[in-house]
Amino acid sequence: MQYGNIELHNVCEIIEPDGQTGFGISRLPREIRERINPCAQKMARQGSGCEIRGMLQDGGSARLVLRADESTSTPQIISVYHGCFRGQSVLLRDEPTEIVIKTPSMMNFMESISRTRKLPFDPRLVRIRLPALHSARILSIEGDLSYPPPEAKPKKTLLCYGSSITQGASAVAPEGTYAARCARRLDYDLLDLGFAGSAEMDQAIAEHIASRTDWDIATLEMGINVRGWPNDRFQEAVTSFVGTVAATHPGKFIFCIDLFTHYADYKSSAPKAAAFRDIVREVSAKYDSGKVIHVDGRMLLEDPAGLLTDLVHPGDEGMQEIGENLAAFIQRSTRKG
Numbered sequence: 001m002q003y004g005n006i007e008l009h010n011v012c013e014i015i016e017p018d019g020q021t022g023f024g025i026s027r028l029p030r031e032i033r034e035r036i037n038p039c040a041q042k043m044a045r046q047g048s049g050c051e052i053r054g055m056l057q058d059g060g061s062a063r064l065v066l067r068a069d070e071s072t073s074t075p076q077i078i079s080v081y082h083g084c085f086r087g088q089s090v091l092l093r094d095e096p097t098e099i100v101i102k103t104p105s106m107m108n109f110m111e112s113i114s115r116t117r118k119l120p121f122d123p124r125l126v127r128i129r130l131p132a133l134h135s136a137r138i139l140s141i142e143g144d145l146s147y148p149p150p151e152a153k154p155k156k157t158l159l160c161y162g163s164s165i166t167q168g169a170s171a172v173a174p175e176g177t178y179a180a181r182c183a184r185r186l187d188y189d190l191l192d193l194g195f196a197g198s199a200e201m202d203q204a205i206a207e208h209i210a211s212r213t214d215w216d217i218a219t220l221e222m223g224i225n226v227r228g229w230p231n232d233r234f235q236e237a238v239t240s241f242v243g244t245v246a247a248t249h250p251g252k253f254i255f256c257i258d259l260f261t262h263y264a265d266y267k268s269s270a271p272k273a274a275a276f277r278d279i280v281r282e283v284s285a286k287y288d289s290g291k292v293i294h295v296d297g298r299m300l301l302e303d304p305a306g307l308l309t310d311l312v313h314p315g316d317e318g319m320q321e322i323g324e325n326l327a328a329f330i331q332r333s334t335r336k337g
Contacts, residue, residue, distance in 0.1 A: 049192025181323025
């Protein structure tokens with residue numbers, strides 16, 4: 001969305017609470033947020049895949065002030081990129097945090113490299129990438145920034161729906177999520193609709209994704225947050241969620257990801273995981289278009305050492321493996337299609 005002379009990427013709504021300075025953001029519009037489960041409502045206000053974007057004038061500078069809306073034990077890192085090149089990392093605190101941005105001294109070389117290698121982002125595009133699992137309040141944006149033209153950004157966009165793993169839990173930097181790594185490998189822009197602990201395939205979110213025309217490929221990660229559901233309830237939810245999106249976008253690739261590698265895969269018997277994987281596979285197979293494709297999460301994360309000690313969430317190494325493998329799988333599948 002456009003805000004003044006800059007772009008708020010992956011943002012659908014600005015939230016301005018009474019009596020507070022600055023504003024928060026939401027990855028979903030209010031009318032959708034009000035129709036989903038309470039935990040997902042909260043997660044929608046966290047910054048996974050969200051960026052403050054603006055073209056920086058030659059020799060110009062910009063100053064932004066942000067603060068964290070919550071205090072947690074996980075570092076709240078903001079990454080400042082110039083196109084595809086990271087310029088600085090900033091620890092966001094619960095007090096005003098200033099970020100000063102200037103034109104890099106190597107800008108001419110960065111432009112040359114970007115043209116030669118056909119990198120997806122113009123290096124004059126400043127991208128302030130917000131923390132994935134935290135709510136940031138934007139207090140001020142000042143300086144020589146202008147709204148980016150379409151040619152400064154990738155031509156295509158990847159939309160990722162899913163759990164905390166998709167949102168980016170345990171990825172230290174915003175660019176470290178598997179969704180961000182996958183989009184980068186594909187040279188796509190990213191819309192991240194991960195909802196930690198609350199990916200319950202809400203019908204309102206399916207309708208929201210279906211209504212959007214700003215994505216080219218979608219990945220739908222389903223299952224890990226609803227392991228307590230009966231199999232028939234999960235089947236009904238997956239069928240409706242995938243069906244709603246696929247019906248509106250019959251010509252687009254939709255990749256349906258089941259449970260990523262986790263502790264249950266190392267038990268002698270894991271009937272719930274097996275049943276859920278079968279359901280996602282069976283639902284995907286019902287479509288004759290060849291555009292709805294099942295993805296076995298175990299294929300994306302093969303190395304168990306990529307997991308944290310909870311044996312559910314991938315660490316940085318696991319996120320990297322998932323992103324690389326998913327991008328390769330998407331490239332192979334779309335070439336066939």
